[in-house]
Amino acid sequence: MSELDLYAKYLDLGVKLGRSGEDLATWVEDKVRQDMERNDRQIERERKREEMEMQNQREEKEREMQRHREEMEMQRQREEREMQNQREERELKRLELEAKTKKLELGSRASADVAGPKPSYGVQRPKIPPLNDPSQVDLYLERFERHATAFGWPESEWASCLSNLLQDEALSIFLSLSPAEGSDYQAVQRVLLQRFGCDRNGFRSKFLSVKPRAAEDFGTFINRAR
Incomplete structure (x- = not known):
């Protein structure tokens, strides 16, 4: 409701209540001022509530982005560990093959000289x-x-x-x-x-x-x- 509407409303109400002259004017001014102040407070509360909601939304978005970054980093680390495990497994198989080959060579030498050094x-x-x-x-x-x-x-x-x-x-x-x-x-x-x-x-x-x-x-x- 506009300020002009408030004046009209309280002027009509004041007349009905038997007020007149300066008393009526003062009473109408007070009523209009009180309503306007209440309206301003309501607008301020709404503004703060909207700001709080926007702040919460920003913080939630930042948390979501942080969780996403952490998940990506964990995935990268898992992939690196898996690749490292694969490389180590290939190296192990190669060393095992070399060891088997060397054992065969040592076995041949041992058959020729049982007393030879191990x-x-x-x-x-x-x-x-x-x-x-x-x-x-x-x-x-x-x-x-x-x-x-x-x-x-x-x-x-x-x-x-x-x-x-x-x-x-x-x-x-x-x-x-x-x-x-x-x-x-x-x-x-x-x-x-x-x-x-x-x-x-x-x-x-x-x-x-x-x-x-x-x-x-x-x-x-x-x-x-x-």
């Missing part, structure tokens, strides 16, 4: 990268054991060989073991698996929290969960 760890030592991701220590130890078996290392030397490939927290854990435990590969393996959540309890927890990855089909998810 190849040592130092001669046969393959190039294995250090443990960089402790969360995958189970896969790393399996890879290490394949190398050790393929190259014929005596298990009594496994713990010593493995210690040269540990770093940071994993190395600190190894150094905290007693000399007897530190020379026992099975003891070292057990402690590392337990510390980095790759034992029975750790895998149970991971299994219960596993979720499908982006663009991952159901069959791939089931195999990864298994």
Whole structure:
């Protein structure tokens, strides 16, 4: 309602209430002013409410964009890890083939000279990268054991060989073991698996929290969960 309409409304009402002259004019002015102030307050509340809604919308959009960026980064990291795993698997197969070939050569030499010296760890030592991701220590130890078996290392030397490939927290854990435990590969393996959540309890927890990855089909998810 416009200000002119308010004057007309309250003028008519004031006359009906028996007001006249200056009293009527003062009363009408007060009523119109009160209505206009109420209207201004209502407009201000509406304006603030709209600003708040717009601010909430902007913040929600920013949060959504941030979530999208984080998901993209996680996807990129997963793809990089998968590519790295594939490269390491190819390298492992190559080393295993080399080891088998060398074992055949050594077998031929041994048949010719049984008393001849056996190849040592130092001669046969393959190039294995250090443990960089402790969360995958189970896969790393399996890879290490394949190398050790393929190259014929005596298990009594496994713990010593493995210690040269540990770093940071994993190395600190190894150094905290007693000399007897530190020379026992099975003891070292057990402690590392337990510390980095790759034992029975750790895998149970991971299994219960596993979720499908982006663009991952159901069959791939089931195999990864298994």
